Amino acid sequence: MHMNDRKIRVLMAKVGLDGHDVGVKVVARGLADAGMEVIYTGLRQTPQTVVQTAIQEDVDIIGISLLSGAHMVFIPEILRLLKENRAEDINVFCGGVIPVEDIAELKKLGIKEVFVAGSSMKDIVGCVKEAFQARHERQRKGQNDA
């Protein structure tokens, strides 16, 4: 089966004490409308439950919504746990209320993209598709090398 037939699987997650879930639901729906399977975790997850869920669901990318200001605590921990579980091939993007000065730092940590208020759905869909394609090309190459 060709890669283009594969469904893109996305995990949308809310971490920590943060009940603002309108944004995450809008993005989830937008990605679904773009033909993706979007698994939603619900509120108040921990980095551990997010990573465990991502692995069980075999998603291509994780989208984290944060409006609590705790992004510099939770996101490095999620990236660390992905690595610890040999799952660093799963991309991570985030969005919500993120101060501009933190964006460069997050990207340096390995975050694919940061979407703040006013981002377009088209850009988010584009980012996810690109990450998906890159991941599967890497996987294919890895398999051919093996």
Add this chain to the structure above:
Amino acid sequence: MLDAATVSARAESIRNGDVRTLSRSISGIENGDPDAALLMRFLYPFTGNARVVGFTGAPGAGKSSVINEAIQAYLERGLRVAVIAVDPTSEFTGGGVLGDRVRMQVFSDRLYIRSFGAGGCLGGLNTACGQTIALLDAAGFDRILVETVGAGQSEIEIRHYADTVVVVSTPNQGDEIQMLKAGILEIGDVFVLNKCELPGAQQAAAELIEMTHLYAMGRQNRIYADDRSCCGAVAPIGGDRKPGGADGDQTATVEPDIPPVVQVSALEKIGFTEMFEAIERKLRTMEERKLLRGRRRRRTEKYLSDYLVRAFQERTLRDFRSGDTWRRVCDMVENAELDPLSAGERLWENMTGGSE
């Protein structure tokens, strides 16, 4: 395509509890990877130990919440549990938001939850469901809980996959006339009435109980008929009843197995010990009466006949439809020189080797 040694190693990892490999292999099954078929060859000999419990019911009845409680009951008793949660995906875009997990907020090393988009599903189940069940079985899970998409009146495909079927309903889903109708109520082995804290619950429970008694006899005869045709003897439950011959004539001596009705409230967390016990008792009874064997036999037959129909459509029929005979007969029907029924028969004879 991977070589057999690699796939064999992968099968070994799955049996040793490697979640990453298991998850990727399930994706492989969903995507129709040829590697997944090879993997199944290695793993299938290790299947047959898990018990599959299906949960079906209307959208919003509380299937996910009820499963969340069942998960906890199984984990508390030291079992390993896997959940297959199917949610609808769009016919137009193929995408969808899969939200069953939101209600399942238990995390344990002995728990595995996987969400599926229903895709081009029949009766509320993904086509990869059967093989995923086999994979989870081989991976050593004791119970596999399958949640269908919110079902209407007639999505009853789950009965082919589950050892026992739990139908989740709620108060105020219609009057007793709804209970008389064929469909989903015919396939329940256990009925769970969720939201029993709502007014109307007593009435709904009474109607369900009435319905289960009405259906019990007809249902019993049907199951035993199936069972006889599949694997011979049906053993009566318990030792004190008159045992019949091994030819299945003892049906009359077996008490009708009336599906239990359990009232629960996911909101107030009541009734779930009773629900757990009802499900497990049902599984035990079915085992004692040798009904599980019959169901599994039917599952195999269903899978294989579906496979042949698909293979026939995709291979033989496609070739045949590009041939001259097909075109000629279609022309004749179009010109009213031949009626469709005779045309069908003529094509069948032609295909199966009869002379035209």
